[in-house]
Amino acid sequence: MSETLAGSAVIVTGATGGIGAAVARMVAAEGVAVVAVDLAVDRLDRLLADLPGAGHRSVAVDLRDLATHDRILDAAGDTGRPLAGLAHLAAVLRRRHRLEDITEEDWDLQVDTNLKATFFLNRAVGLRLAAAGNGGAIVNLSSQGWWTGGLGGSVVYNAAKGGIVSMSRGLARTLAPQRVRVNTVAPGFVDTEMMRAGMTDEQLAASVAMVPLGRMATPDEIADAVVYLLRPGARYVTGATLNVSGGQLMY
Structure with a gap:
């Protein structure tokens, strides 16, 4: 059995972000046709122009609109x-x-984007993979904060x-008979625009100081962890949460 994804298609959401672009480049280099999903057409166009290989597609949508x-x-x-x-990876x-500064709109934006849209897109892809009968893999991006509760104003x-x-564990159990695997990757601090947004240099330094390996991860x-879980070599891994936090979270 091939251990690579060559000759297949993989959907990557949040594809123009730091981690998303890295995933798109890695799977494209394996001979995968990337379906890159994000909000901005111009950023998607630049990403596709830089991807190796051929057959790539882009879809500019707001995933909160389930009809998309x-x-x-x-x-x-x-x-x-x-x-x-x-x-x-979209989030x-x-x-x-300050807790008192959190608005209902803040809640709705983050929960609708990060959880509601995740379930419905997972369901659509999972059912498509199950119907095709060839198995497949879904990898969702969580955060070390799923365990710690979140730091730096990120409770919601x-x-x-x-x-x-x-949710990923529930989907993993449900789709396992059709050989569709569902896993999550839980990053710690990653050097991306999202990580740096809304934090002072002092707050960022205090966060990095909590990491035993002494630095943020690169995208x-x-x-690497996401693509491992997508590959056929991870065929016996489902319902797992892969902690990639530099030792910040240990369990």
């Missing part, structure tokens, strides 16, 4: 390749360092990320 999920599956079908999986973080964000872990280091 069919467009993503249609784009995967347009590649002419069998769909192998989904790397669902939004709105930091509020990590409430949703905790929901992703529980590629998180992408």
